Amino acid sequence: MKSLSVVVIGATSGIAQPVARAYASRGATLFLLARNAEALSTTASDLLARGASRVETMVADVQDSARHDEIVHAAKGTCGTIDVVLIAHGILRNQQEIDHDVDEMLRLFEVNATSVLSLAQRFGLAMESQGAGTIAVITSVAGERGRRSLYTYGASKAAVSHFLAGMRGRYKPLGINVLDIRPGPVDTPMLAGRPQPLIATADAVARDIVKAIDRGTWLLYTPWYWRFVMAIVRLIPERIMMRLKY
Template identity: 40%
Template sequence: MRNILIVGATSAIAEAAARRFAASGARFYLVGRNAEKLAAITRDLEIRSGQPVHGESLDLDLLDQHPALLERVEQALGGIDIALIAHGMLPDQEACQRSVAMTLAAIHTNALSAISLATLLANAFEARGRGALVVIGSVAGDRGRRSNYVYGAAKGMVGLFLQGLRNRLSGKDIQIITVKPGFVDTPMTATFEKKGLLWAQPDQIAKGIVAAVEHRRDVVYLPWFWRWIMLVILHIPERVFKNLKTIVINLGLQGGLLLY
């Protein structure tokens, strides 16, 4: 039976992942901001796993609270085998462009809080000699795009940090897994028009997360085809990429604006 910490447990992807882990037997400590939703997820997992589920509501932007949080998790579970960092928010790009404060707040939530937790968890795993850290990033972190570059910059920061962490801990029985979903139908994307084959459901991503842990992956794009989409996007020359929106409009390429 594995002890699993899920941070951002009320997100749709995290909830779906917890259900999959519960099916194979797991003990949980859940952390989320919405206390009411967290309580509902806790009850559901207790029924599914047949085990008591620990958890608490916490504002993860309070970085000074992170060490005490992990101490409480250790006391409740007696150790952490897998930690899933899944919290975050999708900022309004245009609002961020007008406000330095909003930009920094988005980066604080999506990058700095995740990096804080990842550092503490990696150190705990290193001291213990084993563990798996899974962090949900985004394909948006692979290249800056005009439609969401504040969010993308934060996710890109996390991805690069995890890459260094993975190298630092290489050769040890510690997994550092970066998960890069594409478009996922969740409450965070409620205002998006969700059409086409590029959209995935949370459980599809959850299935990929569980598989990444089992197969000891380093970086996973979910669904799988995003690896090849982003490979193409990364190799578009900057002079072309800057004008991609105009090119897409002129050629009438459906779905191109969504990618840009």
């Protein structure tokens, strides 16, 4: 059986690493992109030790959109046919941290939304002749309702989810699945020092992601109970949401 070729953007992030490890254990070819060269090198060595057939890395900042075509070209050069693209980069800021810094608000949106849209579309265009493959993007349950404590972050994730819904309609007839991954709080460095209810481990979330990709799922809530939690949250009247401080 042909080994998979997997591209991971934001490869040193807390969720991306266990996903990459899962594919390494299957003997996959991996193309990894991140900003931190040292962390990326350590990750690559670990994946080779875990069974990856080949690991290539690229250091780049996703905010530099001028390099996005270069990123896709390098990934294609490593993988040939790309079976899976996982876009996993992002930053988190509570609203009170950026309320008086509009430039930082815009930077958050650029990292979490604009760069994701750009990379997802470019990979879609590069993969459309394949007739197969998955573009998987980590969004968040925070994108489903505006919250006073997190509305810039939530808006960035909502924008990506809407974009992915449109992409899905465009690429599904071509055999390419577009997966929207909506985790709740996950125990990763991003949430260090931010106590959260119902927090999940990164390994558990990664297992759910790999299963969803294998099955051709188009929307994943992880852990599973967030599907039901968010169904309730979506029913809360706006006049009540405005009063909630969470």
